[in-house]
Amino acid sequence: MAPSMLELPPALAPSPLARPEGRKWVGRAVWALVILAVAALFTVGGAQPADPYLATSRVPEFDEGTLKVLVAAQGSSTPVAEHCALLATTAAQHAKGLMTRRDLAGYAAMAFRWAEDVDVLFYNRNVPMALSVAWFDKEGRWLGSRDLEPCPDMDGCPTIAAPSDFRYAVEVEKGGLSRLGLGPGSQIAVTNGC
Secondary structure, eight states: OOOOTTOOOOOOOOOGGGSHHHHHHHHHHHHHHHHHHHHHHHHHHTTSOSSGGGSBOSSTTOEEEEEEEEEOOTTOOSOSEEEEEEEEOSHHHHHHTTTTOSSOTTOSEEEEEEEEEEOOOEEOBTBOSOEEEEEEOTTOBEEEEEEEOOBOSSTTOOEEOOSSOEEEEEEEETTOTGGGTOSTTOEEEEEEOO
16 A cells, blocks of 8 residues: 555654653752742842941932931920931031932931030021021930021021030921921930931
8 A cells, every 4th residue: 555645754752851750850940940039039138238227318428317206395296206317427417418408308307416415506508498407415305496597608607506515406497396296395316217
């Protein structure tokens, strides 16, 4: 009998993956990929800063800190609270403050912290917004506050002084201290990170 033109070629040898040994190899390869994927996730997460709260803020050259209102101002209806603030802890940050800023970039305040008591003067040179400044002693207790009007980038801007040596200062847009619960009788703490 003559072969028909419609005959199919002889059966191909079974695929190596169809054998039991091949299926074990595929299973091992899948598990290896799963383990690599999990390891990659941990590696990416491990690439974050050791303390992510010390990462830089939305404002270059400054850190973020938490302004904790431990005791609200006398007669304040504002409850004890925590606010995310710009944090100035170095001499360069203290000197720059809010210069050239038209707002607080979404932060509740700028908190200044010194390692020891100081008596530095504050001024509003090259800050295009009016500010209220409050000072606090080493325990974070209220010492007083004053307002500062904008002053161009020039010598001779008015300065203000705290009533006594202080450890912390808080700057907000003019009139904003009471919104944070700050005023006579209030007490704060300033920590790193928001």
